[in-house]
Amino acid sequence: MEFLKDRGETIDLGARGSLIITAGGWKSYAKEEIDCESFLSLCGEYLGLRNRMKIRDAFNMVELNTVIFECERGVKHIPPWLVVAALDPENLSPSDPEEMGLLAFFDPLPTSYPGFILSDDFGQVSNMPCMCGRAGPVLQFCRRVKMLEDRGCALKMERGTVVVPDTR
Ligand SMILES: [Zn+2]
Structure with a gap:
């Protein structure tokens, strides 16, 4: 343009x-x-x-095998095979529902490495229904976190701080 x-x-x-x-x-x-x-x-x-x-x-993130697309309403729908969690940046515990947090992705599609990614993106995962009629959670990406290295699962495991989301 x-x-x-x-x-x-x-x-x-x-x-x-x-x-x-x-x-x-x-x-x-x-x-x-x-x-x-x-x-x-x-x-x-x-x-x-x-x-x-x-x-x-x-x-999308290069570490993910999944792309999250916007619907016709401009809302990013998380596909059913991908779990996205917003985590409290202070202690990496799951944020309250509808709260902003550090985004973590649990993608079962990568076969060459564990698809558990703690990103440096702040966002919100919401279960509010979308006007388009699609079901399931939606992602609102808000901003990139400054001063934080990219940390994939392997590195997190080395440090002994892997976080598993509460999927109940
Ligand atoms: Zn929608």
């Missing part, structure tokens, strides 16, 4: 029935980060896509 803006051009993906899927974080581009509403506005202005239902974000 910046390229189009610099050239003073636009394209009309909306007329072609297109769908935009975004994934990944800002990482080293954090200083250039824009909020969701600004991004959607630019998609309308430069890409001709103004229908929010046609612009979906996906959450």
Whole structure:
């Protein structure tokens, strides 16, 4: 979109029935980060896509074999095979339901290593129903934690601090 803006051009993906899927974080581009509403506005202005239902974000980590996609309502639905827990960053105990916490992922799909990941992302896992009608928990990713190394399960096991979520 910046390229189009610099050239003073636009394209009309909306007329072609297109769908935009975004994934990944800002990482080293954090200083250039824009909020969701600004991004959607630019998609309308430069890409001709103004229908929010046609612009979906996906959450993924390289350590996971699962991608969490937004539904047409812009809500990230956690698939049934993936357990996501929000943990208290002070003691890594499970946060209260609907509370923010350090996100931990329990993904059974990786076969080359244990898919238990304590991320450096803060988020919320909610069981509130979504207007789209899909069932199950949803993820609200909020922000990346600063000053924390990425820690996968193997490293956590070495340190003897693996946390298993209460799935009751
Ligand atoms: Zn939904």
